[in-house]
Amino acid sequence: MEIHNTTEDIVIAEVNAICDSLQAKGEMAGICTCSQCRQDAICYVLNRAVPRYMVSHRGAARILEADPQNQADISTLVYEGIRRVSHNQRPYFEHGKDAGKEAALDEPVFNIPTIMGRVFSGLNFSPMSNINVELLTNGTMVEMKDPNWQNPYIIIPNTGGTFTFWPKPLPAKEADERQFFEYTVKINADGMAELNHGFTVPVMSGKINSGFSLNRTFKLPDFYLFPPGEEKDQRLLNE
Numbered sequence: 606m607e608i609h610n611t612t613e614d615i616v617i618a619e620v621n622a623i624c625d626s627l628q629a630k631g632e633m634a635g636i637c638t639c640s641q642c643r644q645d646a647i648c649y650v651l652n653r654a655v656p657r658y659m660v661s662h663r664g665a666a667r668i669l670e671a672d673p674q675n676q677a678d679i680s681t682l683v684y685e686g687i688r689r690v691s692h693n694q695r696p697y698f699e700h701g702k703d704a705g706k707e708a709a710l711d712e713p714v715f716n717i718p719t720i721m722g723r724v725f726s727g728l729n730f731s732p733m734s735n736i737n738v739e740l741l742t743n744g745t746m747v748e749m750k751d752p753n754w755q756n757p758y759i760i761i762p763n764t765g766g767t768f769t770f771w772p773k774p775l776p777a778k779e780a781d782e783r784q785f786f787e788y789t790v791k792i793n794a795d796g797m798a799e800l801n802h803g804f805t806v807p808v809m810s811g812k813i814n815s816g817f818s819l820n821r822t823f824k825l826p827d828f829y830l831f832p833p834g835e836e837k838d839q840r841l842l843n844e
């Protein structure tokens with residue numbers, strides 16, 4: 606079973622279309638369209654847009670979560686993202702050198718998928734926001750792929766209680782090597798008991814995954830928070 610965030614496809618296509626058309630017209634107006642700035646703009650939008658997950662299973666696709674109103678917001682976010690990224694360009698990086706092409710890196714790595722989950726109040730089953738979610742491995746915070754991805758992640762309002770992490774790729778000895786990575790999500794909210802959930806992500810090593818379209822999503826079960834002393838077994842809540 607593959608889980609796919611269709612918002613990613615829309616955002617990647619829109620950012621590339623706008624950057625390509627700016628490059629073609631030569632009307633840059635201070636906008637950088639290099640691959641790093643494109644990826645930064647894509648991250649900016651994806652961290653703010655509502656994800657729409659689809660399960661594809663033997664060719665059959667089923668939309669799990671749909672929000673048509675969200676589509677208009679994405680275009681606004683794309684323009685905002687491209688402008689913001691260009692006005693806050695990364696230092697120590699040769700902008701514009703590659704003009705949209707990805708750097709080819711041959712060393713094998715474990716491309717950890719994006720890790721996504723949702724948090725609800727167990728009291729009224731509404732999505733929670735302004736709460737803190739941490740991704741840990743062996744008790745330490747997991748380093749993210751780049752500074753656009755936050756750990757700890759603060760769930761923002763109107764995103765359906767969604768949090769997303771994209772861990773940094775880890776070095777592998779060779780390609781097609783299978784390894785299991787152990788993680789824990791730690792969720793804290795005022796007035797609620799802390800929730801810790803351990804899970805394992807199987808990853809095959811390969812070349813560095815620089816394109817979002819190649820990325821997989823590891824979907825966690827929905828989490829429900831309860832006041833201290835009223836915790837429920839999370840497994841039962843997902844049945």
Ligand SMILES: [Zn+2]
Binds near residue numbers: 638642
């Ligand atoms: Zn740039």
